Amino acid sequence: GGATDGGGEGGDVRLTGISKTYGSFTAVHPLDLTVPQGSFFALLGASGCGKTTTLRMIAGLEEPSSGTVHLGDQDVTRLPPYKRPVNTVFQSYALFPHLDIFENVAFGLRRRGIRSVRGQVEEMLDLVQLGEQARKKPHQLSGGQQQRVAVARALINHPRVLLLDEPLGALDLKLRRRMQLELKRIQTEVGITFVHVTHDQEEAMTMADTVAVMNAGRVEQLGAPSDLYENPRTTFVANFLGTSNFIEAEVDGRRGGDLVLKAGGGALVLPEGRCGAPAATGGKVLAGVRPEKVSLTHADDAGSVPDGRNRLTGTIADASFLGVSTQYVVDSAVCPRFAVYAQNVERDPRLVPGAEVVLHWNPAHTFALDAAQS
Numbered sequence: 387g388g389a390t391d392g393g394g395e396g397g398d399v400r401l402t403g404i405s406k407t408y409g410s411f412t413a414v415h416p417l418d419l420t421v422p423q424g425s426f427f428a429l430l431g432a433s434g435c436g437k438t439t440t441l442r443m444i445a446g447l448e449e450p451s452s453g454t455v456h457l458g459d460q461d462v463t464r465l466p467p468y469k470r471p472v473n474t475v476f477q478s479y480a481l482f483p484h485l486d487i488f489e490n491v492a493f494g495l496r497r498r499g500i501r502s503v504r505g506q507v508e509e510m511l512d513l514v515q516l517g518e519q520a521r522k523k524p525h526q527l528s529g530g531q532q533q534r535v536a537v538a539r540a541l542i543n544h545p546r547v548l549l550l551d552e553p554l555g556a557l558d559l560k561l562r563r564r565m566q567l568e569l570k571r572i573q574t575e576v577g578i579t580f581v582h583v584t585h586d587q588e589e590a591m592t593m594a595d596t597v598a599v600m601n602a603g604r605v606e607q608l609g610a611p612s613d614l615y616e617n618p619r620t621t622f623v624a625n626f627l628g629t630s631n632f633i634e635a636e637v638d639g640r641r642g643g644d645l646v647l648k649a650g651g652g653a654l655v656l657p658e659g660r661c662g663a664p665a666a667t668g669g670k671v672l673a674g675v676r677p678e679k680v681s682l683t684h685a686d687d688a689g690s691v692p693d694g695r696n697r698l699t700g701t702i703a704d705a706s707f708l709g710v711s712t713q714y715v716v717d718s719a720v721c722p723r724f725a726v727y728a729q730n731v732e733r734d735p736r737l738v739p740g741a742e743v744v745l746h747w748n749p750a751h752t753f754a755l756d757a758a759q760s
């Protein structure tokens with residue numbers, strides 16, 4: 387944006403010290419958050435973490451206990467919802483049952499006294515691919531189609547920001563997956579900022595450019611999906627987005643910029659840039675690695691494991707064959723229930739419960755949690 391719309395550096399949505407308390411209970415702790423203009427932003431967290439309350443404070447449906455809300459350059463903290471340049475799509479989208487799809491979408495324009503609505507409504511119906519359904523009533527559409535009408539209805543007044551509060555929550559899994567891609571396409575096409583609330587990590591990762599992971603009224607970590615997955619900073623984030631193996635280790639020294647860690651009897655390398663807080667020799671580190679990054683080699687073939695891999699030894703406790711992949715649980719001295727997801731490309735028939743194995747992976751896939759947290 388240009389200098390006048392203020393959507394650039396300051397972000398489209400800027401929360402400063404925003405919090406919400408109910409009596410002695412704090413639903414949202416003072417929070418600073420900037421949502422870049424034109425991005426698809428997800429607030430992700432388990433039920434009760436404060437994500438809906440945060441969204442409702444942006445919408446003006448909930449009054450913050452402290453802090454300010456800016457939309458672009460405008461301080462909207464004291465503005466009622468209808469004066470804010472935002473619109474919200476809810477899970478229960480409540481279309482007007484007696485109006486057809488065209489009139490449902492046209493509603494926001496007519497209420498503002500605009501009389502020639504056809505062009506804009508048709509454009510919106512095309513955007514959500516419901517041009518053919520204009521004269522149907524809501525009950526004649528599927529759940530996914532109805533939700534698309536709700537999106538069109540919310541976009542027709544060109545809000546600066548579209549807020550989405552678990553909009554896909556009522557849909558079955560298959561439809562939900564389709565609608566995730568559909569919403570992402572719509573967002574890319576209209577180019578306005580979407581702020582989406584969900585408890586579904588896959589949904590957040592599918593759609594959003596940036597995800598804020600919330601836990602107990604706080605943002606634990608904010609980043610691109612791949613960044614959160616590859617560099618989780620807390621055990622909560624590491625576990626909420628997929629499965630992680632954690633290894634308690636001690637700093638043994640440095641090799642170049644890399645940290646060398648002592649874990650049980652073995653050594654692990656934590657590459658430069660993955661170290662989190664700088665750690666002194668003797669300091670404790672909680673290292674982690676994702677299950678799909680790890681390979682399993684039978685102990686009899688340990689010599690075939692290439693040099694330079696991080697490695698641990700253990701015993702297979704469980705092996706679940708899942709067709710494409712096999713999920714192993716390995717008991718290792720430094721990580722009692724180490725998970726490994728192996729593609730069944732060249733499955734070694736000796737890898738059964740009770741087998742002694744070497745777990746090994748590229749050191750680049752090792753991450754470390756913040757010292758204060760671990």
Ligand code: ATP
Binds near residue numbers: 411432434438585
């Ligand atoms: P969900 O996905 O279940 O909606 P959420 O992460 O969106 O969860 P919020 O709805 O933001 O969570 O609620 C955060 C916390 O604040 C919850 O513990 C909730 O019980 C509490 N809370 C919300 N509204 C009120 C209220 N009006 N009075 C008291 N407590 C409230």
